[in-house]
Amino acid sequence: MIGRRAIRSVLVVLLVAVVVLGGMPGLAAAETRSGGSVVVGENEVVNDDLQVFAGSVVIRGTINGDVEGAAGTVRIEGTVNGDVNVGAGTVELAEGAVVDGSLNAGAGDVVIAGTVRGDANVGGDTVRLLDTAVVGGDLSYDGELVRADGAVVAGTVTATDGGVGPVDFGPLAPVFAFYGLLASLLLGAVLLLVFPRTADRVSATALAEPFRSGGTGLLTLVGIPLVLVLFAVTIIGIPITIVGALLFAVVAWVATVYGRLALGNWLLGFADVRNRWAGLLVGFLVVFAVGYVPVLGGVVDFLVLLLGLGALALVVYRAYRGRSDERASEPPVVDDDTGRPTV
Numbered sequence: 001m002i003g004r005r006a007i008r009s010v011l012v013v014l015l016v017a018v019v020v021l022g023g024m025p026g027l028a029a030a031e032t033r034s035g036g037s038v039v040v041g042e043n044e045v046v047n048d049d050l051q052v053f054a055g056s057v058v059i060r061g062t063i064n065g066d067v068e069g070a071a072g073t074v075r076i077e078g079t080v081n082g083d084v085n086v087g088a089g090t091v092e093l094a095e096g097a098v099v100d101g102s103l104n105a106g107a108g109d110v111v112i113a114g115t116v117r118g119d120a121n122v123g124g125d126t127v128r129l130l131d132t133a134v135v136g137g138d139l140s141y142d143g144e145l146v147r148a149d150g151a152v153v154a155g156t157v158t159a160t161d162g163g164v165g166p167v168d169f170g171p172l173a174p175v176f177a178f179y180g181l182l183a184s185l186l187l188g189a190v191l192l193l194v195f196p197r198t199a200d201r202v203s204a205t206a207l208a209e210p211f212r213s214g215g216t217g218l219l220t221l222v223g224i225p226l227v228l229v230l231f232a233v234t235i236i237g238i239p240i241t242i243v244g245a246l247l248f249a250v251v252a253w254v255a256t257v258y259g260r261l262a263l264g265n266w267l268l269g270f271a272d273v274r275n276r277w278a279g280l281l282v283g284f285l286v287v288f289a290v291g292y293v294p295v296l297g298g299v300v301d302f303l304v305l306l307l308g309l310g311a312l313a314l315v316v317y318r319a320y321r322g323r324s325d326e327r328a329s330e331p332p333v334v335d336d337d338t339g340r341p342t343v
Helices: 002-022 170-194 196-208 210-232 237-269 276-290 296-329
Strands: 031-040 050-059 067-076 084-093 103-112 120-129 139-147 157-159
Touching: 050 084, 170 196, 170 237, 170 276, 196 210, 196 237, 196 276, 196 296, 210 237, 210 296, 237 276, 237 296, 276 296
Parallel strands: 031 050, 050 067, 067 084, 084 103, 103 120, 120 139, 139 157
Antiparallel strands: none
8 A cells, every 4th residue: 555655646746747848838828826825716817828836726717728737735616728737635626617628637635526528537545526527538547436426427437557547558568568678678787887886786785675775765756756846836946846857767767777686686696696787687587577467567566666766875875974974084184384274
């Protein structure tokens, strides 16, 4: 359950990142509001896209455009003549509220009591459709669906595992999977060639302290995205959030490689084999093979990510702390003539 919540927290942040990145070309034209609380009054009309970053967002008026952003809570009581793309702790479409386009939301809880004329793609611990709910298109959901008898969904209802709708590559799925494997193996080869000592330290840390590494990885996986969302609350912080999200995605990719390396080294240890290249290959092949086992594949992949991310974070932290301690222990340089420390 903890892993599922962690995954969903990251999905919410990724949804927000996609929303912000997708809106960058029109960022100057769109209206942006941020702060502790953002309220669009009952008689207020916004004739543009609205981007919101706040603790709470309440829309009682009319938005003639899309609504995008992140908040602790998002409640829509009015009309949005466009799409709604939000990430929040709670998302609520009140009775009588109308979304003329699609609703794309990632949250802890999603409540729909109003009308969505397009598709609804939602992910949450709980997704509630009340008696007055109307979805004119398809409903894709991740989480527990609680649907009242009076709720209407004109299209299909699909349970997904991704939080924002299924992704199906059809017959090309094995090709994409194999391409991803090769790309990650190439990254692993680069890391071993350029930073061999770092790779050894991360792998050794993961194997010597698996629980601490996994716990640190979980905290990092949840904590950094939350910090990025806090930065996004301010307009100045939006560029920092975008750059930070991209950098964190790269770090997470590197962490998955280190996690597989640690797994491979651990397995080879039973055969008394000590070879980082063999460990990298074995780790990748094992995770790749287990990935085709329902449920187990996702669990193993997630645990390997936590292991690699946590071990990498511990190695970086300890290296930084070691340098700080070393600088603090260095004696001041004394001038031979005056006996005073020199800078």
